[in-house]
Amino acid sequence: MxxxxxxxxxxxxxxxxxxxxxxxxxxxxxxxxxxxxxxxxxxxxxxxxxxxxxxxxxxxxxxxxxxxxxxxxxxxxxxxxxxxxxxxxxxxxxxxxxxxxxxxxxxxxxxxxxxxxxxxxxxxxxxxxxxxxxDPRETRPLNMFVSAYEAMTGSAGIDLECRRPRRHLGRLGLVKRIMPPLEPTRASRMLDIENLVHHVCLMRPAELVVTYRPGPKPPSENQGYAGVFRADVSMDDIYAKAEPPTHDAWNPQSLERPESTYVQTTFSRINEALDSLLSLGGVARPGASNVALGAASSMFSGLVGGAWGIGGATAYTKPGSTFRRASRSEELEEDTVPSALAPPVPKAALGKEQPSAGDAVDSGDFDTDRQSSDGLPKHSETDMPRRRPRVQYVGDPYYDDHDDASVLVQEFRLPVPGPQRVRIDLAVTLPGSSGRETDPPIGASMPVLLGWQDGDGLVHSSEACVVEGGEAVWRALVRPAPDTMTEIGIKVEAVRAS
Structure with missing residues (x-):
């Protein structure tokens, strides 16, 4: 050296x-x-x-x-x-x-x-x-530790204290995110970090990483957290003496009291903060009531084994079908196709088994529901058939990174040509039930549309977006609500050319 x-x-x-x-x-x-x-x-x-x-x-x-x-x-x-x-x-x-x-x-x-x-x-x-x-700011999951460091140095930082003997130990920053599974590397495996990050980075005032201390695993495989603890300057000598020659751990058993108490209390305070972050060990307050379904889902979804996720996309209607206009003055027709875990029951009006989103388009499918008084189909020379806009989901929803955040992505295309307006329909559902919430739950967040991404990667942030139908694949980018199952529905309207 x-x-x-x-x-x-x-x-x-x-x-x-x-x-x-x-x-x-x-x-x-x-x-x-x-x-x-x-x-x-x-x-x-x-x-x-x-x-x-x-x-x-x-x-x-x-x-x-x-x-x-x-x-x-x-x-x-x-x-x-x-x-x-x-x-x-x-x-x-x-x-x-x-x-x-x-x-x-x-x-x-x-x-x-x-x-x-x-x-x-x-x-x-x-x-x-x-x-x-x-670059740690651009590398998963180190970008989470950078965010935790900024939380630690900012107003969101937590001061850790030892009560007996009384001593200020240092500051802790924590962040929790919904995130796709990690791809472990040789370097991360050497630190025992595989496909899930649930660790607190320990450092002394010199800000060299001592170790990544694992904490309890979150209830969902699509959720992770990262923390950073930096020892107070006045405690530096004590933490230094707790390190082995390789400087990769803090061993309280190598110290005498009260120094060993300080290090052990540090771990206890970190564990308490992690329990609070993950909502572990909480108790109901007397008289508590009127808890919305989404808030209950946030608290109890971790108890349902394997229930976290966004499931497969299901289309309940056949893309590319056609229909007759009920009126020439009618400007648009709407179709809503949900995609999520625990999807709602198909509309009874469809009246038949529905194909999946990937089924072939039947260009000869016409709407003949309009009947004459004698029960036979009614046709008019001025009633020209027009293909009704449809949403065709492309694959299952999945998690991806977007602007330093994990988002839920649903790819889709609009197989019918012509300008069409798309909107999002978002809700949270309770695992194992058909419960569905579209209003913000008490004490819980709701999923939010971040934008519509076209094939060139450009994100359109408007709530409604006009898309030209065709074979191009679009992506709906959604920030999901933590600890819930997110239900995504995409609405499409035909836009009359001016």
Whole structure:
């Protein structure tokens, strides 16, 4: 490790130390067998502890080792690993892994806070080829930890206190989101983060990641949370003593009282905040009543195993069917097709088994419900058949990322040509019942339409959007309500050309 830093006196100082972190072993010595930790150090051995070489001695040794010297006013650290064990990774794969690992462990140093630029810059190269270091604000799920950090430093932060002995421990920030499952990577697996994030990032005032401490799993596989705890400056020495040589944990059992109490209480306070975040361990207040269905769904949906989700899209009408106008003055006709878990029963007026959204269009399907007085179909030369607008869902609803948020997406097309106006019909449902709410529940949020996305990726944020029918696939982007099942219906109207 080759480093250049500025001392407390303002002078630049170069440092160099070598180390090996390997497995412990037992060596036979004249006085008997002796166990070694497997950690070896190279540097200044003049004292009882191996210290870094400093100044000109460090610069000369670094030059002999072939390390690039620092510029006159340059600071930083270079870490050189000699003959590494890459676990069968190719060098370029190892470089990509290092770039991602840097972000997982050092993201607090990579983000700008207020008007301040990032504290550090990082780069990874292999054989002259740069490997980009991921941006934590644009990388899932690290973007959640960034949001939790901003909550921690802002008004939403929670002060954690130890009551006996009384001591301010630090601040905690938490965020909870609906999110699609994660794709685990080699770097995230090393931190025991797989397809769900339910962790609190622990750090000391220096804002280097110590570890990601797992908390209770949320009741839904499509929900996650992230937290950031930063120790108070006055507590830094205590948390530092709780760390092992690898600096990747806080072990209260390695401390004496009351220091061990502070660290253990930190974990207890974090757990209490997580219980509140997930609505665990709550009790009903005496006399509570008049709770709306959506609020009850929010509280109890986690008790229904496997019920979270948005299910499959179902179309109850045949796309592309036709009908006769009842009047020339009629400007538009409306069709509503729901898509969600626990969908409503098809309209009885349809009177027949309905095909799925993917069924072929029957261009010869005409509406002949209009009858003459003798019971025979009534036709008029001026009554020209026109295809009725229909919604055709494309696949099941799914979760996706949009503008640093997870959204529920329903793809659809309007197979009938011509301009048509689409609107959204959103509701929440209770798992295992036909209960449906379209009014905001007490104490719970409702799903919200974020916009209509066309095939070019442009999002139209208006509540109603005029779409030209055809084979183009559109996407309805919905922010779902947490802890509920979201029901999506898309309404379509034919727009008369002016």
């Amino acid at each position: 080759h480093s250049r830093c500025r001392t407390a006196l303002g002078r630049l100082e170069t440092r160099l130390i070598g180390c090996t972190l390997w497995k412990s072993y037992k060596a036979t010595e004249p006085q008997g067998d002796r166990r070694y930790t497997g950690r070896h150090w190279w540097g200044d051995t003049s004292g009882e502890v191996v210290e870094p070489l400093i100044g000109q001695q460090a610069e000369k040794t670094a030059q002999r080792l072939g390390l690039r010297p620092f510029g006159p006013d340059e600071t930083g650290t270079a870490v050189v690993v000699i003959d590494p064990n890459l676990d069968d990774l190719a060098p370029n794969e190892a470089a990509a892994y290092l770039a991602e690992t840097i972000t997982w462990h050092l993201w607090p140093k990579m983000i700008s806070v207020g008007n301040k630029p990032p504290a550090m810059r990082f780069s990874v190269a292999c054989d002259g080829l740069e490997h980009p270091v991921p």
